[in-house]
Amino acid sequence: MVEFEVDGEPVKVFEGQTILDGLRKKGIDTPTLCYGETLRPANVCRVCVVEIEGARVLAPSCSRKAEPGMKVRTDSERVRHSRRLVLEFLASSTDLSTAPEAEAYCAEYEAAPERYGPPAPPDPDRDRKRAGHHLEPDGLTAATVYAPVKVDNELYVRDYSKCILCYKCVDACGDQHQNTFAITVAGRGFDARISTEYVVELPESACVYCGNCIAVCPTGALMFKSEHDLRAAGEWDAEGQTVTTTVCPYCGVGCNLDLHVQDNRIVKVTSPADHDVTQGNLCIKGRFGFQHVQGP
Amino acid sequence: MDIKLIDAEATAAERAALDHLLGPPTSSWEGGIRVPERDTRTAATGHAQRSRRHELLPALWAIQERIGWISPGAINYVCERLTVPPADAYGVATFYAMLSTEPRPSRVVHVCEDLACRCHGSQELIAQIEERFGGEGELSDDGSATWYRSPCLGQCDRAPAVLVSDASETPRESVLAPVTASTALAVLAGGEPPALVFPPLPQEDEPSLRLLRRVGRVDPVSLDDYRAAGGYAALRRAIELGPDGVLREVKDAKLQGRGGAAFPTGVKWEAVARQPARPHYLICNADESEPGTFKDRAVIEGDPFALIEAMTIAAYATGCELGYVYLRGEYPDAHRILGAAIDAARERGLLGEDVMGEGFRFELVIFKGAGAYICGEETAIFNSIEGFRGEPRNKPPFPVVEGVFSKPTVINNVETLVNVLEILERGGPGFAAVGTEASTGTKLFCVSGHVVRPGVYEVEFGATLRELLELAGGLAAGSELQAVLLGGAAGGFLRPDELDLPLTMEDARAAKTTLGSGVVMALDTTVDLPRFLQRIAAFFRDESCGQCVPCRVGTVRQQEALARLVNGHGRGDEVELIREIGQCMRDASICGLGQTASSAIESAIDRLGVFK
Numbered sequence: 001m002v003e004f005e006v007d008g009e010p011v012k013v014f015e016g017q018t019i020l021d022g023l024r025k026k027g028i029d030t031p032t033l034c035y036g037e038t039l040r041p042a043n044v045c046r047v048c049v050v051e052i053e054g055a056r057v058l059a060p061s062c063s064r065k066a067e068p069g070m071k072v073r074t075d076s077e078r079v080r081h082s083r084r085l086v087l088e089f090l091a092s093s094t095d096l097s098t099a100p101e102a103e104a105y106c107a108e109y110e111a112a113p114e115r116y117g118p119p120a121p122p123d124p125d126r127d128r129k130r131a132g133h134h135l136e137p138d139g140l141t142a143a144t145v146y147a148p149v150k151v152d153n154e155l156y157v158r159d160y161s162k163c164i165l166c167y168k169c170v171d172a173c174g175d176q177h178q179n180t181f182a183i184t185v186a187g188r189g190f191d192a193r194i195s196t197e198y199v200v201e202l203p204e205s206a207c208v209y210c211g212n213c214i215a216v217c218p219t220g221a222l223m224f225k226s227e228h229d230l231r232a233a234g235e236w237d238a239e240g241q242t243v244t245t246t247v248c249p250y251c252g253v254g255c256n257l258d259l260h261v262q263d264n265r266i267v268k269v270t271s272p273a274d275h276d277v278t279q280g281n282l283c284i285k286g287r288f289g290f291q292h293v294q295g296p
Numbered sequence: 297m298d299i300k301l302i303d304a305e306a307t308a309a310e311r312a313a314l315d316h317l318l319g320p321p322t323s324s325w326e327g328g329i330r331v332p333e334r335d336t337r338t339a340a341t342g343h344a345q346r347s348r349r350h351e352l353l354p355a356l357w358a359i360q361e362r363i364g365w366i367s368p369g370a371i372n373y374v375c376e377r378l379t380v381p382p383a384d385a386y387g388v389a390t391f392y393a394m395l396s397t398e399p400r401p402s403r404v405v406h407v408c409e410d411l412a413c414r415c416h417g418s419q420e421l422i423a424q425i426e427e428r429f430g431g432e433g434e435l436s437d438d439g440s441a442t443w444y445r446s447p448c449l450g451q452c453d454r455a456p457a458v459l460v461s462d463a464s465e466t467p468r469e470s471v472l473a474p475v476t477a478s479t480a481l482a483v484l485a486g487g488e489p490p491a492l493v494f495p496p497l498p499q500e501d502e503p504s505l506r507l508l509r510r511v512g513r514v515d516p517v518s519l520d521d522y523r524a525a526g527g528y529a530a531l532r533r534a535i536e537l538g539p540d541g542v543l544r545e546v547k548d549a550k551l552q553g554r555g556g557a558a559f560p561t562g563v564k565w566e567a568v569a570r571q572p573a574r575p576h577y578l579i580c581n582a583d584e585s586e587p588g589t590f591k592d593r594a595v596i597e598g599d600p601f602a603l604i605e606a607m608t609i610a611a612y613a614t615g616c617e618l619g620y621v622y623l624r625g626e627y628p629d630a631h632r633i634l635g636a637a638i639d640a641a642r643e644r645g646l647l648g649e650d651v652m653g654e655g656f657r658f659e660l661v662i663f664k665g666a667g668a669y670i671c672g673e674e675t676a677i678f679n680s681i682e683g684f685r686g687e688p689r690n691k692p693p694f695p696v697v698e699g700v701f702s703k704p705t706v707i708n709n710v711e712t713l714v715n716v717l718e719i720l721e722r723g724g725p726g727f728a729a730v731g732t733e734a735s736t737g738t739k740l741f742c743v744s745g746h747v748v749r750p751g752v753y754e755v756e757f758g759a760t761l762r763e764l765l766e767l768a769g770g771l772a773a774g775s776e777l778q779a780v781l782l783g784g785a786a787g788g789f790l791r792p793d794e795l796d797l798p799l800t801m802e803d804a805r806a807a808k809t810t811l812g813s814g815v816v817m818a819l820d821t822t823v824d825l826p827r828f829l830q831r832i833a834a835f836f837r838d839e840s841c842g843q844c845v846p847c848r849v850g851t852v853r854q855q856e857a858l859a860r861l862v863n864g865h866g867r868g869d870e871v872e873l874i875r876e877i878g879q880c881m882r883d884a885s886i887c888g889l890g891q892t893a894s895s896a897i898e899s900a901i902d903r904l905g906v907f908k
Contacts, residue, residue: 143856181383185842189840
């Protein structure tokens with residue numbers, strides 16, 4: 001066991017566990033966005049940073065391993081400042097309307113994204129931005145990642161105006177879950193975006209429609225088409241939905257399915273992240289193969 | 297090969313470019329013609345096939361240099377050859393500014409718009425090109441040439457500068473510096489780029505030079521000249537001392553890294569030498585991209601064998617058998633000269649299986665960067681070499697434990713490494729006798745801007761900024777110093793009344809500034825400081841890798857706030873906002889780029905009183 005100190009109180013975690021593990025054990029509420037239970041920490045959003053005594057800069061609690069005797073502060077002015085600014089940066093550049101967690105963090109940290117100016121309109125050329133070049137801003141609007149929604153298949157929708165570039169979808173599509181490698185982070189800096197090769201549409205890419213990227217997306221940038229369409233029609237009713245856990249009938253692996261049902265129709269399918277078999281992952285059949293249940 | 301390809305075919309020229317680098321494909325499993333009796337009874341898949349990712353960036357370069365851009369068909373063939381998913385290859389290709397995934401003509405003129413060139417008319421140059429040729433990215437009449445703005449090209453001692461990339465079967469890159477608008481326009485019209493004239497070292501006749509003592513005085517590609525001028529005595533001495541003896545001398549010398557972070561080199565070397573995991577790797581960080589920095593280029597162009605010898609010693613002391621020189625892509629002359637020197641050293645048994653007949657192996661390769669300041673960050677270099685996007689890694693683990701290919705890695709700047717020769721020749725304590733107690737030895741400074749004789753200067757640690765500026769001839773008669781940018785875009789400004797600052801690591805730290813990479817850029821009163829700051833802000837926005845939120849968005853918000861101040865649309869809270877953004881970038885960014893992205897701008901506010 002490793003013993004260290006959090007806000008003046010001792011906490012013990014197993015060797016190899018992170019500061020975040022310790023914080024959760026202590027019940028200290030810590031915001032996270034790019035962190036995923038089933039993925040290796042990308043530690044890119046920096047909203048979970050904490051102050052470690054003696055360190056020059058703040059540390060991401062999600063990835064920093066706990067060390068004996070470490071003195072961690074989660075409530076210092078520096079910590080609150082960075083968390084607030086990170087949330088402001090995201091809220092001023094990204095559409096967080098389907099990311100209730102992020103919105104709650106913004107309220108908690110009194111983030112004021114409006115002080116950076118009114119958001120700039122969507123950029124249809126965002127996918128083709130060249131690394132190392134940009135148009136000089138006038139400062140009258142705040143640059144955003146807004147871009148047209150991508151609807152290029154029947155199963156799911158990609159709305160990268162909502163993307164906070166947490167890397168989770170890329171990691172889930174790549175060597176951490178699916179090993180399909182259909183998507184990547186392309187471009188650089190503020191113009192970095194999730195893309196297929198040469199921005200080809202999903203049906204032409206390597207995508208196998210497992211939907212495991214949707215499962216890990218923290219902001220709703222990746223969404224079931226069924227959910228997207230209901231939201232567009234103003235009929236999405238998360239409160240009125242029931243979730244039924246069942247076992248996927250297609251093969252013998254035994255994946256658990258959580259069927260999200262609204263008005264007696266399946267509107268999306270997930271799998272519990274803590275399920276031994278799936279770790280939240282499914283294949284196209286389990287994820288999307290439910291139409292026959294409600295077919296004519 | 298089990299990857300889904302794009303629906304596009306590589307052209308014969310694209311295939312030839314890649315085959316020239318990798319050799320012809322051995323089977324249809326890696327993109328060759330299918331020969332049933334050969335290819336149907338074997339399968340080339342699995343780890344062995346997927347272990348070629350580190351060849352990705354060189355492969356993309358091969359296409360870029362031959363064709364001028366990387367087409368979907370070309371990426372397809374790269375991916376077939378190396379078993380890399382096309383999406384991944386596209387992510388890497390779009391990361392680097394010198395690679396293009398959109399059609400580009402064979403000739404591209406990269407026009408520096410960065411800090412030092414601004415002091416020497418680059419904005420007027422760009423205005424002339426815009427007026428007489430056309431805007432950025434527009435094509436010449438015959439469609440064979442275009443131009444783009446570029447960040448610092450590392451030619452600040454002969455500003456303004458352009459870099460001409462000619463894609464062809466015999467690709468060529470040429471630096472034109474100093475360049476006039478008429479020359480740039482002639483090149484854009486298809487004219488032959490004039491040969492670069494290497495200016496002499498400003499301290500040419502100074503007998504006390506150490507690191508620069510051979511630069512400009514010996515033929516840089518002649519091994520005989522190098523040996524006649526004392527070359528390879530240090531390696532001989534290192535072998536006498538043995539690896540532990542070398543480590544002891546380097547520690548006794550108290551050598552600190554010259555790349556900006558000033559980490560004790562001996563400590564780094566010893567940590568790698570003691571790592572049980574094998575192999576160990578050595579990397580020379582020659583991705584010198586800090587605006588205003590050109591010292592490493594001067595050393596490589598003028599004395600490449602010194603770097604090769606120093607790296608051989610470092611490898612010997614730390615147990616490395618393979619070394620990389622990660623050289624920035626904008627340095628064609630350094631690449632050519634260093635490449636020739638490495639070949640010559642290998643031919644004479646000074647690199648290879650049995651160095652100097654002493655029974656140790658060391659091979660050295662040049663890895664060409666592709667236009668990304670962030671790849672000067674040590675862990676970003678690892679990702680770049682491994683064929684991933686040049687995004688920094690979180691530390692810990694530190695490079696001495698897990699560096700390139702997840703193995704213990706020594707990574708040092710060019711200048712740091714060449715100091716090792718001095719240490720072995722003079723002994724550690726002898727080396728430490730020069731300079732100050734805490735900053736030992738001599739330091740190279742890149743003096744540029746409005747001084748009479750810009751160039752690389754070598755002075756002992758402890759010389760004052762005033763003395764250094766006087767060495768460079770001071771400012772031209774009639775002009776008045778406004779400020780000095782010390783340490784580059786990631787450094788800070790000093791006022792004219794602060795010139796008595798002794799140039800040491802400790803004095804700089806005490807004065808809340810940094811020597812950084814040794815940039816000393818003198819700005820006279822003609823410089824429009826707010827516009828100058830805007831360029832710094834634009835630089836960081838362009839060069840942020842985009843991985844972490846504080847830097848990805850912070851650099852943009854910082855630039856927007858500056859724009860409001862400069863354009864007179866301020867809302868009154870901009871200076872405070874810049875400080876708040878700076879604090880977050882400094883505290884919460886993953887790497888040094890974000891952590892220093894506001895330092896020059898904040899120092900201009902604090903020390904120079906800009907926007908007061």
